[in-house]
Amino acid sequence: MTRMKKHILYIVMLTLAMTACESDDTDFSGTDFSNYYLRSQSGDDDSDDVVNTIYIAYNGTGVTVSGDNNGYVTISGADVTVNTGTDTDSLLLVLSGSTTDGSLLVYREKKFGIKLNGVTIHNEDGPAINNQCGKSLYLEVAAGTTNTLTDGTAYTEQSYQQKGTFFSEGQTYFTGSGTLNVTGNAVNAIACDDYIVVGGSVNVSASTATGHGIKVNDGFWMDGGTVTVDVTGDACKGLSNDSITVINGGALTITTSGDCVYDDTEADYSSAACIKSDYRFTMTGGTVTLTSSGDGGKGINCDEDVVFSGGTLVVTTTGSNDDAKPKGVKADTGITVSGGTFSVTVNKSWACDNGYESADEADQAAHCVTVVGSPTTQTLAKKKVYISYE
Numbered sequence: 001m002t003r004m005k006k007h008i009l010y011i012v013m014l015t016l017a018m019t020a021c022e023s024d025d026t027d028f029s030g031t032d033f034s035n036y037y038l039r040s041q042s043g044d045d046d047s048d049d050v051v052n053t054i055y056i057a058y059n060g061t062g063v064t065v066s067g068d069n070n071g072y073v074t075i076s077g078a079d080v081t082v083n084t085g086t087d088t089d090s091l092l093l094v095l096s097g098s099t100t101d102g103s104l105l106v107y108r109e110k111k112f113g114i115k116l117n118g119v120t121i122h123n124e125d126g127p128a129i130n131n132q133c134g135k136s137l138y139l140e141v142a143a144g145t146t147n148t149l150t151d152g153t154a155y156t157e158q159s160y161q162q163k164g165t166f167f168s169e170g171q172t173y174f175t176g177s178g179t180l181n182v183t184g185n186a187v188n189a190i191a192c193d194d195y196i197v198v199g200g201s202v203n204v205s206a207s208t209a210t211g212h213g214i215k216v217n218d219g220f221w222m223d224g225g226t227v228t229v230d231v232t233g234d235a236c237k238g239l240s241n242d243s244i245t246v247i248n249g250g251a252l253t254i255t256t257s258g259d260c261v262y263d264d265t266e267a268d269y270s271s272a273a274c275i276k277s278d279y280r281f282t283m284t285g286g287t288v289t290l291t292s293s294g295d296g297g298k299g300i301n302c303d304e305d306v307v308f309s310g311g312t313l314v315v316t317t318t319g320s321n322d323d324a325k326p327k328g329v330k331a332d333t334g335i336t337v338s339g340g341t342f343s344v345t346v347n348k349s350w351a352c353d354n355g356y357e358s359a360d361e362a363d364q365a366a367h368c369v370t371v372v373g374s375p376t377t378q379t380l381a382k383k384k385v386y387i388s389y390e
Contacts, residue, residue, distance in 0.1 A: 051089070051090040051091075051092060052067070052069065052070065052072075052089050052090065052091050052092070053067050053092045053094060054066070054067045054068050054072065054073065054082070054091070054092070054093050054094070055067050055094045055096070056073075056080055056093060056094065056095050056096070056104070057095075057096050057097040058078055058095070058096070058097035058098055058099035058102050058119065058120075058121065059078075059097050059098070059099070060078070060098070060099060060100070061077055061078055061099065061100075061101055061102075062077065062078055063075055063077075063078050063080055063097075063099070063102065064097075065080070070084075070087065070089075072084050072087075072091075077101065077102065078099040078101055078102025078103075079102055079103045079105070079123075080102070080103065080104050080105070081105045081106075081107070082104070082105070082106045082107070082108070083106075083107040083108075084107070084108045084109070084110075084112075085107075085109075086109055087110075088110050090112065090113075091108065091110075091112040091113070092112065092113045092114075092115060093106070093112070093113070093114045093115070094114075094115045094117050095114065095115070095116055095117060095119040095121075095147075096117045096118050096119050097118075097119060097120075098119070098120040098121075099120070099121055099122065100122050101122065101123070101124060102121055102122070102123060102128075103121065103123040103126060103127065103128055103129070103130065104121065104128070104129045104130070105130045105132065105160075106130070106131045106132060106133055107132050107133065108132075108133035108135070109133065109135070110133075110135055111133075111135040111136035111137070111138070111170075112133065112135075112137065112138070113137070113138040113139070113140060114129070114131075114137065114138070114139050114140070115140045115141075115142055115176075116139070116140070116141045116142060116145065116147040116176075116178065116180060117142045117145055117147075118142065118145040118146065118147060119147050119148075120147070120148040120149075121148070121149050121150075122149075122150045122151070122152075123150075123151055123152065123165075124151070124152035125152055125154065125155055125156040126151065126152075126155045126156060126158065126162050127151060127155075127162050127163075127164060127165055127166065127167045128149035128150060128151060128165050128166065128182075129149060129165075129166050129167070130160070130162060130167050131167065131168040131169060131170065131172075132160055132161075132169050133168075133169060133170050134169045134170045134193075134194070135170045135171070136170055136171045136172075136173065137168050137170055137171065137172045137173070138173045138175065139172060139173065139174050139175070140175050140176040141174070141175070141176035141177070141178035141179065141180045141202050141203075141204075142176055142178045143176060143177040143178055144177075144178060145178040145179070146178065146179045146181070147178065147179065147180045147181070148180075148181045148182075148183075149165050149166055149180070149181070149182045149183070150165060150182075150183045150185065151164075151165040151183070151184060151185050151186050151187075152185060152186060153185045153186055154186055155186055155187070161193070162187070163187055163188055163191035163193070163215065164184055164187050164188035164189055164190055164191030164211070164215065165182050165183060165184045165185075165186075165187075165188070165189050165190070166182050166189070166190045166191070167190075167191045167192070168191075168192045168193070168194070169192075169193050169194065170192075170193075170194050171192075171194040171195050171196075171197070171218075172192050172194070172195075172196050172197070173196075173197045173199065174196070174197070174198045174199070174200075174202050174204055174225065175199050175200040175202055175225075176200055176201075176202045177200060177201040177202060177203075178202065178203070179202075179203040179204075179205070180202065180203065180204050180205070181205045182204070182205065182206045182207075183206075183207050183208065184206070184207070184208035184210065184211055184213075185208070185209070185210065186210065186211075187210065187211045188208060188211040188212045188213070188214070188215040189206035189207060189208045189211070189212075189213050189214065189229075190204075190206050190213070190214045190215070191212075191214075191215040191216070192215070192216045192217065192218075193217050193218075194216075194217060194218045195216060195217070195218040195219040195220065195221070195243070196214070196216045196219075196220050196221070197221045197222075197223070198220075198221070198222040198223065198224065198225050198227055198250060199223045199224050199225060200224055200225055201224060201225055201226075202224075202225040202226070203225065203226045203228075204225065204226070204227045204228070205227075205228045205229075205230075206227075206228070206229045206230075207229070207230040207231070208231055208232075208233065208236070209231075209232045209233050210233050210236070211233065211236060212231065212236055212237045212238070212239070212240040213229035213230070213231045213236075213237070213238045213239060213254070214227075214229060214238070214239045214240070214241075215237075215240045216239075216240070216241050216242070216243075217242045217243065218242070218243045219241065219243040219244045219245070219246070220239060220241050220243075220244075220245050220246070221246045221248070222246070222247050222248065222249065222250050222252055222286065223248045223249050223250065224249045224250045224286075225250045225251075226250060226251045226252075226253075227250065227251070227252045227253070228253045228254075229252075229253070229254040229255070229274075230254075230255050231254075231255070231256045231257075231258065231272070232256075232257050232258055233258045233272070234258040234259045234260070234261045234272065234294070235258060235259075235260060235261040235263075235270040235271060235272055236256065236258050236272055237256070237272065237273050237274070237275070237276040238254035238255070238256050238273070238274040238275060238290075239254060239274070239275045239276070239277075240276045241275070241276065241277045241278065242278045243277075243278060243279050244277065244279045244280050244281075244282070245275060245277040245279075245280070245281045245282070245302075246282045246283075246284075247282070247283040247284070247285070247286050247288055247311065248283075248284050248285050248286065249285045249286040249311075250286045250287075251286060251287045251288075251289075252286065252287070252288045252289070253288075253289045253290075254274035254275065254289075254290050254291070255274070255290075255291045255292075255293075256272040256273065256274050256291075256292045256293070256294060256297055257272070257292075257293045257294050257297075258272040258294045258297070259272070259294040259295040259296065259297075259319075259323075260272065260294065260295050260296035260297075260323050260324040262323070269296060269323050269324040271294070271295075271296035271297055271298055271301070271324045271326070272292060272294045272296075272297045272298070273292065273297065273298040273299070273300070273301040274290035274291070274292055274298070274299050274300065274315075275290065275299070275300045275301070275302075276301045276302075277300070277301070277302045277303070277304075278303045278304075279302075279303065279304045280302070280304045280305055280306075280307065281300055281302045281304075281305075281306045281307070281331070282306075282307045282308075282309075283307075283308045283309070283310065283311050283313060283340075284309050284310045284311065285310045285311040285340075286311045286312075287311060287312045287313075287314075288311070288312070288313045288314070289314045290313075290314070290315045290316070291315075291316045291317075291318075292316075292317045292318075292319060292326065293317070293318045293319050294319045294326075295319050295320045295321070295322050295323055295324065295326070296319060296320075296321065296322075296323060296324025296325060296326050297317055297319040297326050298317065298326060298327050298328070298330055299315035299316070299317055299327070299328045299329055299344065300315065300328070300329045300330065300331070301327075301330050302329075302330065302331040302332065303332050304331070304332065304333050305331050305332075305333045305334040305335065305336065306329055306331040306334070306335045306336070307336050308335075308336065308337045308338070308339075308340065308342050309337075309338045309339045309340065310339045310340040311340045311341075312340060312341045312343075313340070313341070313342050313343065313344075314341075314343045315328040315329060315343070315344040315345070315351075316328070316344075316345050316346075317345075317346045317347065317348075318346075318347045319347070319348065320347075320348060321348040321349050325348070325349040325350070326346060326347070326348050326349050327346065327349055327350050327351070327352070327353050328344035328345065328346050328350075328351045328352060328385070329344050329351070329352045329353070329385075330352075330353045330354075331353070331354050331355075332354075332355055333354075333355065334354050334355070334370060335352055335354045335368065335369045335370065336369070336370045336372060337369055337370070337371055337372065337375075337387045338371075338372035338373055338389075339373070339389050340388075340389060340390075341387070341388040341389070341390060342369075342385070342386070342387040342388070343385070343386050343387075343388075344384070344385045344386075345383065345384050346383050346384075347383070350364075350368065350382055350383075351368070351381070351382065351383055351384055351385040352368040352369050352385045353368065354367075354368055354369065354370075356368060361382055364382075365380050365381050365382050366380050368380060368385065369385060369387065371387060373389065375387045375388055375389045376388055376389060376390060
């Protein structure tokens with residue numbers, strides 16, 4: 001695909017994403033998503049008149065359900081299916097307890113909430129939580145709780161999609177102040193066919209040896225909280241994003257250690273990367289720490305431009321360049337830095353690559369980043385780029 005076609009496609013995708021936010025009533029900028037259910041009950045959400053709260057308590061190979069006054073829930077062992085049909089009442093599912101052979105599968109046509117209240121779910125043959133609702137899911141991780149989701153090494157084929165240990169068809173908002181640990185053994189750890197927003201002070205940890213830590217189709221926004229991702233698979237990504245990536249706050253830490261692999265279709269090597277963003281990567285605040293140690297591994301691999309204006313970004317790659325070139329920040333259409341602290345260090349190849357090529361190494365290093373304003377400290381070199389306005 002030519003650069004012009006990619007640029008036009010990016011504009012179209014960005015417009016669609018913004019339109020989706022407007023039509024879905026999910027403009028999340030400056031919004032507190034915690035206790036969404038209580039606010040909707042009190043009338044703050046004028047489309048929600050009644051809140052149905054269903055409590056699902058896992059206990060080994062079984063489950064106890066209370067509050068299901070409408071008969072939404074069916075149970076098989078510790079596998080729970082919630083199907084609300086066309087009902088429009090607000091819904092909150094509160095999960096607790098533990099199971100080594102269970103799951104949650106949700107069918108719904110309207111936005112809803114899940115509250116993780118100290119739950120451990122392992123599903124040997126599929127996702128631990130599978131949300132088949134295409135509308136917004138507000139996932140609250142209750143304060144003071146630790147919640148764990150794991151899957152097995154292979155999924156049983158189903159008529160619905162199963163893309164990770166935690167999978168959601170619709171937009172997903174992570175909030176609360178508790179801890180959520182997700183491990184992917186078959187596909188991805190966390191997967192979403194729409195966009196993901198991380199807010200509040202939630203702590204999310206994702207790890208996998210076979211797929212991506214977080215796989216998202218329509219964008220990733222982080223406004224707060226802590227997200228930690230550890231990926232060990234060859235050519236796997238910590239955050240694989242088919243759209244735009246926006247970091248406004250919080251702390252994001254991603255580590256990848258997998259090597260590159262040869263892609264017969266592309267006739268080229270595919271490398272592991274902490275962040276693979278098909279469109280723009282933007283950072284205005286918070287802290288992002290990226291470490292990649294495999295052959296050809298990359299910190300940020302962006303098909304459009306990287307725009308950094310605030311916060312602290314620290315990227316380190318220590319991998320070899322036997323088959324592919326490890327790079328700290330690679331952006332096909334430009335890297336712009338105008339604030340905060342931007343630090344990239346590599347062991348091999350180039351710290352930053354914005355598509356500029358020169359026969360002179362010093363000239364290429366000088367043009368690898370567009371620096372706006374007057375930073376207090378600046379180093380532009382092949383293996384180290386450090387720009388700080390502090």
